[in-house]
Amino acid sequence: MINVGIIGFGTVGTGTARILLENSDVIEEKTGIRINLHSIADLDIERDRGLKVPPGILTREVSDILDNPDVDVVVELIGGIQPAKDFILRALNNGKHVVTANKALLATDGGEIFEAAGRNSVSVGIEAAVAGGIPIIKVLKEGLVANRILSIYGIINGTSNFILTKMTEDGIDFSDALSEAQVLGYAEANPALDIEGFDSAHKLTIISSLSFGIPLSYDKVHIEGITMLTPQDIAFAGELGYKIKLLAIAKAVNGEVELRVHPTMIPESYLISKVDGVLNAVYVVGDAVGETLYYGRGAGDMPTGSAVVSDIVDIARDIKNKGASRCGTGFIGKRSDLTIKAIGDIESMYYFRFTALDRPGVLSRISGILGDHNIGIAAVIQKGRQAGAAVPLVVLTHRARERDVQKALQEIDRLDVVADKTAFIRVEGEEVQGLND
Ligand code: HSE
Numbered sequence: 001m002i003n004v005g006i007i008g009f010g011t012v013g014t015g016t017a018r019i020l021l022e023n024s025d026v027i028e029e030k031t032g033i034r035i036n037l038h039s040i041a042d043l044d045i046e047r048d049r050g051l052k053v054p055p056g057i058l059t060r061e062v063s064d065i066l067d068n069p070d071v072d073v074v075v076e077l078i079g080g081i082q083p084a085k086d087f088i089l090r091a092l093n094n095g096k097h098v099v100t101a102n103k104a105l106l107a108t109d110g111g112e113i114f115e116a117a118g119r120n121s122v123s124v125g126i127e128a129a130v131a132g133g134i135p136i137i138k139v140l141k142e143g144l145v146a147n148r149i150l151s152i153y154g155i156i157n158g159t160s161n162f163i164l165t166k167m168t169e170d171g172i173d174f175s176d177a178l179s180e181a182q183v184l185g186y187a188e189a190n191p192a193l194d195i196e197g198f199d200s201a202h203k204l205t206i207i208s209s210l211s212f213g214i215p216l217s218y219d220k221v222h223i224e225g226i227t228m229l230t231p232q233d234i235a236f237a238g239e240l241g242y243k244i245k246l247l248a249i250a251k252a253v254n255g256e257v258e259l260r261v262h263p264t265m266i267p268e269s270y271l272i273s274k275v276d277g278v279l280n281a282v283y284v285v286g287d288a289v290g291e292t293l294y295y296g297r298g299a300g301d302m303p304t305g306s307a308v309v310s311d312i313v314d315i316a317r318d319i320k321n322k323g324a325s326r327c328g329t330g331f332i333g334k335r336s337d338l339t340i341k342a343i344g345d346i347e348s349m350y351y352f353r354f355t356a357l358d359r360p361g362v363l364s365r366i367s368g369i370l371g372d373h374n375i376g377i378a379a380v381i382q383k384g385r386q387a388g389a390a391v392p393l394v395v396l397t398h399r400a401r402e403r404d405v406q407k408a409l410q411e412i413d414r415l416d417v418v419a420d421k422t423a424f425i426r427v428e429g430e431e432v433q434g435l436n437d
Contacts, residue, residue: 002312007042007078009044019306074099076088104199125315133297155282158297
């Protein structure tokens, strides 16, 4: 029998406890191991979570779990950096295995945690930290272990995806869509983590390290959120045959890795652009397997609990078999030869929305500057004649270098015929047949 102590009786803690209480029989049938919910620690042990737990397992004292010799696996589900980090290190130093859903902590302090686990010969299970119920950690560490991973594209923040879906379907503003997400309880306690792209970047940090062997590199991820997107850009993207998604992208390109989170236009025909609402998806390309796609619930009590329990079961199997760890660091930090590309060095296609005065010659001035910076135009949309007034002028480009794009936009935004800062969105997919092709 393996004894599990959970720290944090919130949404995921409740889901994990429910699964352990309701599914331990089937897990035992599958694995031959009894997983026992030994204890749950939380500051609030009075609140009704809609779950009947056996008497005597709730405690307000984390030491009842962290320092209890009977507990084999500590599950950390309080989130945030501290005191979660101290609890995890204390558990590891006490010789206990740890399972955590704490993506922010792993992305920033994972190195120290894995080092402590190694020193104490115990495991750290992290499946629940990325994309909730989608077993993407297992996919990268086990299912696709035979591959060199070439690229990953993830919709890995359900809140942002819900907001973008609402803006697309209902034509509403960002702030109205965010309010709906908050009412429905999807957003993190601090919604900036979701809408500014930080949560996606935490998750990308973890899966890119597992995929490419780079150290956990959160501070090198280029991060842009969705707060600047307008229903107008979403509508123009639709007219051009694209959906806008907050994508987390990791690509290996010529000995370098691109790590970036930003709103991205994806062709409507791609499967991943059909991933709507709070759902998550991760598209992984391996050199042997080719393209693969994983889809499911990226948050919530039971989906995330499902991932937590899968790690507990893996650790239980290791304990039973006295075997090597299935959880833990995998490929993280094993390679030092790959550098992370600066955002200025990436190449992409781009969508620009200029706010230009409706005067003769404006398009040629703008396209002249784009041409000077080696940026080819693939499509143009201009609507709404209002002589002398500012109107949106939309341009889709061929593949261009980001540094050139930034310089061109700075020049264009200084033109007297341009009335506002230009909106730009990076575009994925096949090159569009161009005006000059
Ligand atoms: N706030 C996160 C999301 C929860 O919206 O996906 C899961 O990490």
